[in-house]
Amino acid sequence: MTIKTATAQTGVKGTIWDVPGIDETPAFKTMAVDSAIGIIYQGLPYKQHAQSVFAYYATPGTISGNRSLDKHLPAVVLVHGGGGTAFREWALMWAKKGYAAIAMDLRGNGPERKHLENGLEETNGQTPYFDVTPDLHDQWLYQAVANVLLAHNLIRQFPEIDSNRIAITGISWGGVITCMMAGLDNRYKAAVPVYGCGYLWECGNMAKAVAGISLQNQETWIKQYDPSNYIGKAGMPVLFINGANDVHFWLTAYAHTYALVRNRYLCIKVGMKHSHHYGWANDEIFTFINHLFNNTPPLPVIKDFRITNGQVTASISNASDSVQSFLNYTTDTTSLPEKRKWESIRVSVKSNKINCPVAPAGAVVWYLSLLDGNGLQSSGPLQFLN
Template sequence: MKRIIFFLQLLWFVPVSAQDPFRAYLSSVPEIVSVIGDTLTGEGAEAIVTRKITFTSRNGANTVYAVMAFPAREGKYPGMLFLHGGGSRAEDMLGRVQDYARRGYVALAPDLPGICGNGKTPHSTGPWKSRPNGEAPRFDLANGPESSTLADAIVAGLEAFNLLRSRPDVDVKHMGITGFSWGGYSTTMLTGLLGNKVQAAYSVFGSGFYDLGSFWKEIIAQLPEADRKTWLQYFDAGRRAKNIKAPFFMEAASNDTYFWPEAVMATLGRIKGEKNLVWGPNINHKQIPGGGKMQELYFDYYLKGKGQPFGKVEAKPGKKHVTITVRMPKGITVDSVMLYCAAPSADWQHKKWTAVPAQKSGKKYVAEIPAGSDHWFAYVGDSRGVALASLMHGPELLLPVK
């Protein structure tokens, strides 16, 4: 009981301080320092311009490289911000940025200082670049919140979003953010910080609440108490999630090395508005098959008004069976309904998830939990290739806070 009360205290912790390292940058539009190159490709409606730039960040302390692409044809288009993962860079997102431009978006991906690989970002500069790669600088609070290289990363993300939003060809009422791994974390952070400026967010295994269950749990636990409280207050994406206003989708991996179910569940529980998710069963830090297409459908619906929304999946345990409720939009049918179950293991990465087909029972589905299982979730595929899941159930997992 004490453990649950402690967790709930963490969930309801509200950061309020004038020392917030991001407050001054919420509306900051950076200056473009250089245009490294423009390239026109394609013809007709699919003609796009790919532009590579650098912009100032954090009051000129950093220079950040970014790739963007946009339709060559004049008009107003939704804006999309892409955020790379740890050790990656903006250039690695170029293909996705161009794909979205061809589909009628203005898309931008920046280097994220302190998250990107230092040795692969020749156009991005700043004090952060002289610090070692790896986790330590992200949790360094020796001189306050500004010491963490995550301050550089999130400020660069905020300013990239504001730069994108400032373009005359961008429809500021239709802005989306997506990212992968540390970029998924950044997606959750930025969506919480930017509030109503974001209209749709899709985070690929990027939760908050690292202290509850993540690769970084022990690093946080070993920080001096004052530093630990400061890091959780300012840099924990889960504690920012209460301010998320946009529809939010979490693509999590059941066996992820970095973002464990405890953290994913707590982050979702913090979001008060529209939210949805999928667990990639028996997947460790890889996007599910069809995940890229799901992102396209998701953003087309919320930012363009095209297609249908995703369905919703709920699962409730009974004495002998789990009852699964599936709600699909008009014209979309259910292809499959499974209950994924796993027995206890030493850690999440070694869980073996077994699929139990659910049987139709009236308007719902039922499935029996195999003996010896300690965790389970419902998993549904629809006629578009979209995969959805229920919350995960089992020991140490908190249901969303109402």
């Protein structure tokens, strides 16, 4: 595989990732070639040695066995979450859709989750998400973010890639990193964080983890790593996808995060489960990115949302004749957010307009959503009531 030699400018100037090598195309070697290519590329120095990072790279040509077919491809960078790895099937899923895809391992592992020589280290298989070690360069999230930056540098230099059509999407902790990337790496043309958000000290299990480190380390970690410090600089369109009952990323923190982004789109689903496979199976991700890159039909979008005298009005853009609208709400104040029972009421749509009463009395959180004829969903802004 040959690559272009140009340096790739990331946009991390002035951050803790503003270090030598971060704007360069990393050295790499090919480990195996089949429908997905296994590669090892060089990360930033780690624990006083050169770091190795494993990734799968897939294209329509790697699947067909004819790489000459790979020309001017859109691409996507795939970021796994907690307990994840470089998911070969995830990269292949995008390659079958006509994209180049790179899925790297951020835990120091290679194929079959076996630890890679000179890879990142975990203790007892536990990723140290909130570690604040004396040496910044030994901290997991510092290296994870750097390894995503370098993977992007690498893929955009492959000759078959259209560097003006590259997106990023990540699941859970990969969604956290995707939120960071949206503000740190302005070369992306689209970003889709799934589950992950900022303001992690407001999020259930995440809040417990933050509270489990010293106050000084909390301050350091939040300043260095919480996505709320970065995502407000995002210039590309960002689609936020989450479940209304997500156990790790609560809607309050989610709303605070998306409010920082000007060019935002929302997709909040009642009953959405939390896993890598459930996360990347959301067809809204591909629809959103492919519309931006290939001008295919977009997701329906709720616009001009207003509340006046107890009535909600909104308009729908990109609507099909079969689009349906729902008012989703919960009156449950006794449970943790992940256990709350939600109700959905269908509301009428006339001439791509919504006009309905606000959520019933007692609702503590509510929002409008759309469902089109292809089963794709989108949402309006979350509404919180005391």
